[in-house]
Amino acid sequence: MDDTDTPLIQEELLARIDEKMNRLNSMRPIPADASGRLHEEMRLVHTYHSNAIEGNTLTLQETKIILEEGLTVGGKSLRGHLEVSNNAKAFDRVEELAKKKHAVDHVTIQEIHEIVTRGILEDAGSYRTRNMRIKGSVKTPPDWSQIMILMDELIEKIAESQAHPIETASFLHHRFVAIHPFIDGNDMVARLLTNLYLISRDYPPVVLKKEDRGKYYKSLKAADAGNLGPFTNLIAKAVDENLTLYLSISGGNDELLPLKELALETPYSQEYLSLRARQGLLDAVKIGKTWHSPKRAVEQYLSEHGKKEV
Template sequence: MSDTDIDTSFIDRTFLERIDDKLERLESMRPLPPAVLRRLNEEMKLMHTYHSNAIEGNTLTLQETKVILEDGITIGGKSLREHIEAGNTAKAFDLVEELAKGKVPINHVNIQRLHEVVMAGLVEDSGQYRTRNVRITGAVKSPPDWSKIILMIDEMLDKLISDKTHPIETASFLHHRFVEIHPFTDGNGRVARLLTNLYLMSRRYPPVALRKEDRKKYYSALRSADKGNLKPFGQFIARAVDDSLTLYLSASGGADELIPLKELAEDTPYSQEYLSLRARQGILDAVKIGRIWYSSRNAVESYLSEHGIKESEQED
């Protein structure tokens, strides 16, 4: 087994409580109107497809990925492989949705099935565990001997069943442990991100998209986990879940509607720059879309009630 484990909590409790509160609010809104749910799911499929492939070096833009998926148009100047990656990842995301709805457990069959879909036409051994040893440039340690893969995945799956920690901590463990085992010759990161969504979605969380802009932070957190410290990676996954919940809650409109911080700041004692700082620190509940920070009136009111008076007095 890995030095990393999930017998103890490693994500900030206050942050998890905020996430739990958001999930509870989302549950109270369900079932969402079919048109709203369809739009959200399509948006998350696009975001996951674009960002997951971009993390691996795919140069398609978000808009180009959208055109390929929705219109089947070929993008000039882009490789055939990049087009295949877009189509495959979207199909694999659809499969994750199907498995999550059916509450199908994560097992060897579904792990290999996801790999077969996401890597079809890209590698000769899609859907098959590797039968040779590999090395990863820059990795803290080499992946285990190929002959140990099935046993190590069995141990990982047993851990998922017996684990009693928070689902987001378990999802973080699953993601890291899977890429650490590195069961396939290629495509392990793509499958890990799909499995993370399968685990979360089967527990009523919305899907997440790990963003290309956070690629360095993503790999740095994984390297820390390789050394036995899962905390940075757990916090990274928790932030992605929190952002996704914010997006789904905003679909209801009203006080949960996402509004640029520039606009929200006008009704507070603080500047846009100051609120952006608090958002980056994770103290103000906000989500960054592109280069712009968004929050909601509910989140700002909650922030002001908890921090506003104290900070105002300090500023005086």
């Protein structure tokens, strides 16, 4: 990984992330009950969205039923159910390893893949031993005989990186997918490794949403061409969003409220605030189909933009 003095993350976004990290660190240790709720929520949404990106058709509610009640969903495949339970178990394992500040290495990578593809692939947990092509892609993964060399290089670069943790995590994700060390399941493992790296450095886990699937693959393609900026900022925005969720547990000005409710205390309509949220100018997160924001963020938006717009 080439460390440079030029940050890949947008300056304003990076400043917001750093400010939120300072506030989150001041809250530590997070109370056990709140920490448990956050873990369960992240486990559910990460599992659902990561699987959905790959084509799993189970809904968020069906995923929740499988994980929380151990029930099966009629009309859905065995593989679909295994993808849910396996991905959730892998997420749990990632959090365990992250708490121990475990490094990204061959053993960890293969263990995570084995959990994710258990009962689905015959060679679960094993690097591929044949060449392959990715359907719909013009790029061919490296020759299988180069995998150990390329993975050694990647692991070393990650261990030695002095770049911002989000930049390093983004590089890890993209490079891992480009090497494509396994026959299948590489993208899911890459998302889990990204979280292993971030959580071990005290960041919240990130959730790349199925609604952003197009942006996800488009930014990975840009990274293939040498421009890691769009993908790094996609990861950074996911970090920023989940920092907002984590901070909301403290309540007060950080409590997440629907924009419909917050709009009553501003000169703007709910629709206008939603537009600014989509544009990234208002710090907000989408829960289901509804935008939410903390009062702190709305007040900051008003102080920065209100006088110019009213």
